[in-house]
């Protein structure tokens with residue numbers, strides 16, 4: 001009997017039209033381009049238009065991924081969206097997307113693992129496909145963090161942007177996802193969170209803006225993303241040299257570089273897109289993946305190592321034969 005793998009059949013992504021540069025931010029908070037570039041590597045971010053919702057961006061990325069997979073949308077039998085900024089409290093953004101795509105009946109749900117949402121979604125879809133419960137899964141990371149950012153807080157507003165990325169995973173007897181590794185440690189939930197909750201239609205117990213203890217997040221991110229990546233290599237009996245591309249969560253260039261250094265991974269094999277769109281939360285890994293697939297760096301047969309970390313804390317990795 002042959003094994004069934006979940007293989008990346010297609011990728012897609014979407015960034016909103018509006019670009020906000022560091023120079024634009026200098027006009028609204030006490031910051032400057034040199035500080036932002038030196039501490040984060042971010043030069044600009046894309047911001048969703050008024051009225052544009054997470055599902056709008058997810059749909060654009062999904063249609064591009066379906067087109068690149070060359071399959072009929074009706075063949076999709078599982079939809080998972082990693083998002084922290086759903087269109088509505090309920091139902092899930094995945095069900096809203098299902099209506100847009102005209103695919104009815106298959107399971108559709110959102111995953112809340114903040115910036116690790118795409119890796120969590122990938123891991124779940126992999127298990128559906130390996131067990132025969134799905135044949136073509138649409139896995140998306142999409143977020144509009146600009147809606148939960150306090151644009152007067154320079155500690156956070158310089159870091160984030162909006163976007164969406166997607167993959168179609170298809171059942172195949174050729175190797176695809178080799179393994180995924182998910183982790184969480186809820187003791188850290190207050191180091192990166194939105195404190196407020198809604199009761200009686202109003203925000204209670206604080207505000208509804210993202211709040212972060214930057215240095216703690218930084219240290220945890222470096223150690224744990226590196227650990228997740230090492231686990232993926234160890235379990236598959238591979239070494240850093242066997243990997244063609246490291247595709248990290250695009251949080252911050254300094255975090256990306258520190259993880260690569262810990263893994264002894266040469267910088268030229270790390271996909272970096274954070275300079276162009278900032279931290280897009282769950283969208284960041286599939287955005288970076290799609291960028292490097294479309295510009296020709298990532299080729300069929302390449303070994304990819306994906307890693308991410310987000311609020312909770314949650315973190316994880318995936319090792320994939322593309």
Ligand code: ACO
Pocket residue numbers: 030031032035036039040115154155158159192212213214215217218221249251252255279309310311
């Ligand atoms: N512009 C100018 N100065 C600033 C800004 C800003 N936007 N923000 C802070 N500063 C100032 C501070 O007030 C401080 O001034 P002081 O020395 O007079 O008190 C000084 O810069 C240094 O501040 P620190 O917070 O110590 O700066 P640090 O070197 O820690 O860098 C940063 C801050 C970039 C946020 C860093 O901690 C970091 O990258 N953390 C990780 C955050 C992250 O990526 N979060 C994303 C979500 S988590 C994830 O996706 C993995």
